[in-house]
Amino acid sequence: MSAPWKHPDRFVLRHVGPDTDETVEMLRALRLSSVEQLVDETVPSSIRLARPLDLPAPLGENELYSQALELSQKNEIFRSYLGMGYSDCLTPKVIQRNILENPGWYTQYTPYQAEIAQGRLEALLNYQTMVTDLTGLPVANASLLDEATAAAEAMHMAYALQTGEEKNTFFASETCHPQTLDVLRTRAGAIGISLVIGDPAKVDLAAIGAFGALVQYPATDGALHDYRAFAEQVHKAGGLFIVAADILSLALLTPPGEFGADVAVGSTQRFGVPLGYGGPHAAYLATKNEFVRKLPGRIIGVAQDSQGRPALRMALQTREQHIRREKATSNICTAQALLAVIAGMYAVYHGPRGIRAIAEMVHGATSSLAEGLRALGVRLAHDSWFDTLRVQGTEAEVKKWLAAAESKRINLRRIDAQSLGISLDETTTPADVATLLGVFGGDGSASQSAPKPAIPEALRRTSEYLTHSTFNRYHSETEMLRYVRKLEGRDLSLTHSMIPLGSCTMKLNATVEMMPISFPGFNRLHPYVPFAQSRGYQQIFRELESYLAEMTGFSAVSLQPNAGAQGEYAGLLAIRKYHESRGEAHRTVCIIPSSAHGTNPASAVMAGLDVVVVKCDEQGNIMVSDLEEKARTHRDKLGALMVTYPSTHGVFEEAIKKICAIIHEHGGQVYMDGANLNAQLGLCRPGDIGADVCHVNLHKTFCIPHGGGGPGMGPIAVAPHLAPFLPHYPSTVTKNDQLADVEKFGVGPVSAAPWGSASILIISWAYIKMMGAEGLTHATKVAILNANYIAERLGPHYPIVYRGQRGRVAHECILDVRPFKKTAGIEVDDVAKRLMDYGFHAPTMSFPIAGTLMVEPTESESKAELDRFCDAMIAIREEIRQIEEGRLPKDDNPLKNAPHTADMVIASDWKHPYPRELGAFPAPWTRDRKFWPPVGRLNNALGDRNLICTCPPIEEYAAG
Structure with missing residues (x-):
């Protein structure tokens, strides 16, 4: 570890789990002398990056925080009445904090x-x-x-x-x-x-x-x-x-x-x-x-x-x-x-009366503004509205109103040359209405009388809503806080233990990375404000784009796709547009390995491509002979190959450069799925390997949190020839700012906002700024080390399905649970549920192979946590052995009955052939920090046969 990292504020020390001593212990278990030796045995030399990544020197946590705050203050927070589906709002503080x-x-x-x-x-x-x-x-x-x-x-x-x-x-x-x-x-x-x-x-x-x-x-x-x-x-x-x-x-x-x-x-x-x-x-x-x-x-x-x-x-x-x-x-x-x-x-917090009151307040303010505008002789396009008015005037009047609004730090929407839009929201006050009237020549005062509603009788709601008791009982902060905390306590998260999901990269979401998203300078900006009001964001976007381009080996980046699958979609559209620009619109065949994540073929279909599946060999690699045959067969229509690297099977395929060359030889482009980019950073780059486009899961490799299933971000990075075909900005933005470069883009927008989920891009920007080139490369090496350490410890108990040519896995490994179905009647689901009793979330189940568990520890987990997980898996294997040897019955054992809830183990009637303690406290640490699953194993089939997708009566919930 280099000298600058020794400063206690160096972020890499906080992000990477194993310290120097733990690293040495893991290397010893792998019979290796250095991490570099492991990398040499894992990553093919033919694709290794010959130089360090060209990134700025890393910032400390406090330096990063100060820089983020400074950039947030470069954004100008005007009062925006732009509407178009975006409204300023008041996040209840009990929800914000908790x-x-x-x-x-x-x-x-x-x-x-x-x-x-x-x-x-x-x-x-x-x-x-x-x-x-x-x-x-x-x-x-x-x-x-x-x-x-x-x-x-x-x-x-x-x-x-x-x-x-x-x-x-x-x-x-x-x-x-x-x-x-x-x-x-x-x-x-x-x-x-x-x-x-x-x-x-x-x-x-x-x-x-x-x-x-x-x-x-x-x-x-x-x-x-x-x-x-x-x-x-x-x-x-x-x-x-x-x-x-x-x-x-x-x-x-x-x-x-x-x-x-x-x-x-x-x-x-x-x-x-x-x-x-x-x-x-x-x-x-x-x-x-x-x-x-x-x-x-x-x-x-x-x-x-x-x-x-x-x-x-x-x-x-x-x-x-x-x-x-x-x-x-x-x-x-x-x-x-x-x-x-x-x-x-x-x-839940506001309830039906509160929601109605907010709606009436917004509508009332809009109607008050309308009355004031009419009193000033300003024409309105419509006689009815909810929260938005269309103001009409001459072209000269519209320009004058816009200039007056800007002088008062107000953004109004220019609908066309002769009309403006004004959309109010729950943050609008009577003083705001008076200021708006001043834009149109008013004296700065607003009517104090109650305005008449402007909703036609035929469109007024008469039916009730939010009648369930959940929306009618948590309106004090005390009650709301307790409700939120109760629900939080029923979920396992990274605050409890590692979540070893393969392909999902559940790594540290550092506090300092998360804090800036709450800065008003970042979170109160409407997506369609003039660019001059978003200078802080624009600097972050420029820097993040340059970092991603450097780390992937590409020349241009679009930050617009607001999910990984959206990135897949945008990248495939760029490939299609490229072919069309060359008079080859008929190139619509997309070759996809049989091991690919299902979003790959789904995205290909959504992009109008025809999917052709290529086989994988017994080692989990793409079968090159089958790929060559499919590429030859479809050479006249071949548009693209979608490939994940390292592979979905958790290994660095040795033939990846040859695979890319075969596709290029037959007229196609190579799309690399960036799901496993966490094993590449600083060691190799998709652009150098031969890919033409790669999407980057920022919610995986670059630390945006998974948030219980979202948000995510999936920017795409492309080679120079695809740069003109990145998604362009929505027309609202191009019309307002008249971007000179927008015409070069050939693909329409794939999301509503020009930079997708812009506020969470700050998280990835902060992560890269604090890690720097050396830190990111070190993190990649440790991710590979952690995965190989788990494979080494668990290999004698659960066969590792795939390894690379030199016996190593990449950043994840696949454990084979399939034999236990025959020997003990145990299936992968039983192992997953039993892990809950040990306080762990299951690894990825049955992907990419049915009946297996795919484990990805990431670099953020310490050796102590890896050992705790391995100890749990080894203990479960011993429980399976007891079933195999007849010491536990196949139909009544800790795995089949898992997870064990508190209600189950304190019940007076315990008829199982193993002690309650084994069900509830199977490992020493469970007595120190026990996570109790709030419910027993679910009957999934029953739920699908009797689909209920709204809140049932409160009495039907499990107690507590």
Whole structure:
């Protein structure tokens, strides 16, 4: 370790788990003299980076904090009334401190292991119930990325639900938010859907053969339309009617489900989630029960545990896109779980009366502004509204108003040359209204009389919402705090133990990396403010892009994709556009190894490509002979290869350069999935290996927390020839700032905001700034060391399925549990559930091979924690041995009965042939820090047969 790292503020010492002594002990176990020797035996010499990464010298934690604060203050916080689905809001401090800023909530993994995720699942069920109540539709997901991609998902859903003669046209109202229309254009064009944008009052849906139609409610310029007649027209034409609805407006407006909507989509950002210059935010999609099997994203449902008590789980898990693969109708993998939790808790905290009061306050302020504007002789385009006014004037008047607004540090939306948009929110005060009137020539005062509501009688909501007791009992901070803490205590997170999930890289999300996202200078910026107001963000983006380009070996980066699968999608679209630019639009075949993560083929399908699967050999490597044959067979249509490196099987394939060369020889491009980039940093680079594009999972390698299943970010880095085909910014941004370079981009936006979930990019920027080149390279080496140490310790007990040519694994290893089904009746699920009794989350189950466990320790875990996990796995193997030897029955043993809840072990009736203590306290550390699974093993089949996706009566919940 070099001298500068010895300073106590050096971050690498905090991030990397094993110290020098532990490193030596692990190397001794591996019969190695140095980490470099291990790397030489793991990473092929042909791809090793010949020089250190060219990155700035690392900052200490306090230096980083000060720099981040300084950059946040370079952003100018104007009062933004820009709207378009983004609103400033007030995050209740009890939610900010105890959820958003709490590692007990943001370091959880996706709730695949339901028994140790009951708190988060309940919070997400609250979110679904909130959405179904407010939209008037019976089922909702939890959740999607942003409103624009939710609308695109709804379009794909309508396309997939067609029966009879297939139609190819989708209609979208011209009064939808402009960024929604931009994303729809991108998504429709990729799979050949004809997108028609127009006036719902004038379109003949039957004549154009529409399979679905989308409207905005309220319209993007604030107008309120009664869509009942249009809904009938959509249904008469045989299509699905989709409504993009403002979630807060539905507290006062007739919900979409009551005027004929089949699907409702929107954002829940204004329910307490900071603007963050565009994200992350949770989008919703609600629909009818008959369409649930095609619903994208995740659904939380109610099932039962082994004791017959209600318990929650992710329902219909086989719907997940990694199962559907090339038959997927969506590539959604990351959900915005953490943000959905915040939005749902916002509704819990305020309750129905509070939500209505906020909506009435916003509407009242808007109506007060409208009366004041009319008194000044200013023309309004509409007579009804919720929170947005369209102000009309001459071109000269519009320019004058915009200049006056800027002088008062106010952002107004320029809709066109002769009209402005003004959108108010829950932060708007009477003084703000007076200041706005001053922009239009007022004297700085506002009317004190109560304004008249401007919602037509036919559109006023009469139905109740948020009637469940959960939304009516936690309105004091004391009660809310206890509820949040109760749910937190039902979830296992990184605050309890390592989460050894392969391919998921559950590493330290350092406090100093997380703190800046709460700075007002970062979290109160609207995504469409003029660039001059976001200089701090722009510096972070420039630096982060340059760092990612250097670390991947590419020349250009797009930070827009707001999930890993979105990055896959954007990268494949760039490849398609490149081929098209060369007159080779027919290159639509995408070769994908059989071991690939399911989002790969799903993303390929979404990008309009035809998937061809290539085999893997017995060592888990791509079968080069099969690849050559497939590349030759499809050489005239070959568009791309998607490959993960190191492989999904956890090894550095020796033939990777040859694999890339074969694809290039036959006219294709190489897309490298960056899921395993944590094993490459500082040692090798995708661009040097031969890839043309690579997406980077910032929520894996670069420390954005998983947040219980999201947020995520998936920027793409590309070679020079693909740089012109990176996603461009939404038209709203290009119109406002007239970007000179936007014309060079060939792919439309893939997310609603120009830099995706901008606020969490700060986390990855901070991580790189503090680690530096030497620190990142050291972290990579330790990740490989930790994985090989686990493989060494567990190899005698669980066969390691794949190793590299020199017997080493990369940053993860696959444990084979399949033999135990024959010898002891034990399956991989039994091992996973038994690990809960030891206080651990299971490794990745049955991926990429059914009946196996894929373990990735990351560099953040100390040797002591690795040993604790290994001790647990070895103890479980001894329990299996007792079953094999007949000392425990196959149908009644600690694995089959796991996890053991407190209720189970204190029950007066204990009939199992092993002691209670073995069930509850199988290892010494469990007596010191026991995590009690709140429910027993779930009955998944029952939950799918009886799908319940909203909050049941409170009496049905498990006690406590």
